[in-house]
Each structure stands twice: as C-alpha cells, then as structure tokens.
Amino acid sequence: MSRAARLTTTSYAILSLLAVQPWSSYELTQQMDRSLGRIWPRAASKLYEEPKKLVDHGLARGRTESVGARERTVYSISAKGRRALSGWLTEPGEGPVLSFEQLLQVGFAEHGTRADALATLAATRAWAQERNAGNLAAALAYQSGEGPFQQRAAQNVLTGRFLTDYYRMVAEWADWATAVVQQWPDDPRQAAPDQDDVDETVRRASW
Amino acid sequence: MSRAARLTTTSYAILSLLAVQPWSSYELTQQMDRSLGRIWPRAASKLYEEPKKLVDHGLARGRTESVGARERTVYSISAKGRRALSGWLTEPGEGPVLSFEQLLQVGFAEHGTRADALATLAATRAWAQERNAGNLAAALAYQSGEGPFQQRAAQNVLTGRFLTDYYRMVAEWADWATAVVQQWPDDPRQAAPDQDDVDETVRRASW
C-alpha cells in the first residue's frame, strides 16, 4: 500500500476529463492537444502517470483491455472521485499564470537588433493566428450544434470565449507592437517611447 | 570544473536583468515581484541558484561583499554574457503559455454548484483588478517621466501595454462570464448556452 502522493491541479484536470467519460491515456493526450492543453498544458507522459495516482486515491478505476497481444488501460471516475471533484470546485483556484518567452525577448530588445524584435513579434502574431484558427473551428462546430459533448456546451462557451478574446488580444498587441518597433531607429538602444502610446496605455488601464 | 548545466529561458531572463545593472539575489527577487514575475514567474530560490550557473558559464561574475559578519554576492554580466544575450534574442522564443486553474474550474463547473462558479469568477475578477492596479501605477510613473530605468522606457512600453490589455481582457471576460452564469439554473448541469453568446464568440474569432 504505497502512500499515494498528494493531488495537484493536474490531478483534478484529468479527473475532470474522466468525469465526462472514460478514456485511455492515449485518448487523454488527444484531449490535451485539442482542448485541455490550451489552459493546462502537460506532457503526454503525465497522462500515463497521473491516472495511476487517481486510482491509488480511489478516485478512479483502471480497466485493462487487450489490443492484440498488447494491453491498454481505460480509466473511469469513481463515486469518490466525483465527490473529490466537487470539493475541488469549492476551493479557491489560482489565477492565470503566464509564461511568455517572446515577450521577455521583446522587453529586452535593446540587446539585439530591431530585426530580431520584428521577427519575434511576427512569430507571436503567427502563434495567435494559428491558435485562433483551431478555436474558431471549434466555435463554428458549436454554433451549428455539432460540437462534441453537447451536454457540456454551456461550459465550453465560457472557456471558448476566454480563448477567443485571449488570442485576439495577443494578435492585436503583436500588430501594434510591430508598428511601434518599425518606427524604432536601427539601434534599439536609441529607441524612445511615443508619448501617445504611453497615454493610451494609461487610458486602457484606467477602469 | 563541473560541467555547467545548459541554459534555459530562466537563465536568459536573469541574464537580461543583469544586463541592466548588477544585482544581488535578493534584489532580483524584488524585480521578480515587481516586473519579471508577470511574464516569467519563478520562486526566490531560483534567483539564488541560477546566477551561479551563469557564473559557471562565464556569462556573469559574482562579487562577494560583507554585510556585518555576513556575506552577500552581487552579480554582474560579462562581455561573454552580453554576447550570449544577443544570441538568445535572435532565436525563436516560445509563444505565451497559460496555466489557468480557475478557468479549468469554470470549464468543469457542472460538477459543482452555480455559487462555486460565481465565487471562482469573482476571484478572477479580483485578481485582474489587483494586477491592473500595480500596472497602472507603473504606467503613470512612466507617463510623467518618473519610471525607473528611463533608458529602457521604449521596451517597457511594449510589455506594459501587453499586460494592460491582458488584465483588461481577463476582467472583461470575468464580468461577462459572471453575467452568463447568473442566468444559469440552480443545477449547472441543466445550463444551456445562449445562441447569441456563441454567435458573438464566432464573430470575435473571425479575423
């Protein structure tokens, strides 16, 4: 009886998926690619490891199936797991945590060239556009009532709107920043801010 | 001569701070609280550990000072460090990575109560407001030309605008989501999405 390690947000994220339906670990990795990864990204190997922890805690059951000479495990939530999930939802969760390397690079652009900064901003813009494309496809599916898990539509609309606004904000920022950096002199160390941009920032932060 | 571990984005983040001026580890933790932590959050202990790695790589130097009977180390960037920093800025950085537990909780709200979801959204709103307050204060300082590191103002305007738009977006989303959830029935499992909300999401994602 190994003492099961304590539950993390990742545990509850996976438990939440199991509350929708049973999944194998590989199927969980697909959900990670499609949806969960946008707000709680984790490596595939976590999705093989974490469900075992849920089983140790009695929050899920693992059912072994055969695929040829090979086995696979399909996990499903238990009654105790559903209670644990409800409990988690009453707890104060963490606010958004952002890790944004490209913004770091732009924020210290004075140690590189203007071209470096513009390339980084172009990558940010492309990132937002690509993410938005996938998100739009999902939104369109829901719009025509064809999205998966229709019984979860009300919740998906909330997260979908967040991601929509988020990607849009990133793209608009990248466009604006690109225009600003294009006005910089060749040497970014000589760049000075436009007072209008500062004023506009203050205005946008005043609410 | 221990083989120095490879450099991570965290290494370059700290190296970037050292490029501005020399700092002790404690002073770095203060910068983490004030600025860096918004886009690259790390625990204080990293700021004691990582500079040593930079020294191992020859990218920084550590100078030991005495404070009473105790010592402290002030780190400064080397010429090699400045070259490494320039090199990093030419490399494709990662796009924004979001970890948002509260959004996870709202996205699986059907396993809790409507009150749970509303409490979580209120916490998100409060988070955005608090972050925005600090950000606005910084923006106002720059507006009147009194912000720290004026020679970096052009770069700070870029990151400052991103954070401003980001916090505002989070707050507006939380307000909207709160209004939506207030319309839900007592049992969130019975909640259905408003078609207008879906349509509006599609519209916002169409760009």
Place this chain on the structure above:
DNA sequence: TTCTTCATGTAATTAGTTACATGATTGA
C-alpha cells in the same frame, strides 16, 4: 531587549519533461 521583518542562502523534495522501447495498424 525582544520581536518582527529584511536579507542571504542551502537542502530536500517533487512535478514535470525528454528520451526510450516496442507492439499495432495503415497504406504505398
């Protein structure tokens, strides 16, 4: 003079990732 907070670090632990191994399936 004692308590609290500031300041400087190290040690222990863990959450997570990358790398690897290999069987099953599909399609050229």
Place this chain on the structure above:
DNA sequence: TCAATCATGTAACTAATTACATGAAGAA
C-alpha cells in the same frame, strides 16, 4: 512486405518548488 505512423507505456533526468536555517536591521 516494408515503412511510417499510431498507440501504450516506462525510465532517466531536470527544472523548479517548498522547507529550512540563520544573521542583520528596525521598531516597540
């Protein structure tokens, strides 16, 4: 029938966190 990709996992490693220890400075 061979190669590529899908699918299922484990092992090794590491980046990061939390916990701990303690001296210095300021305030009651």
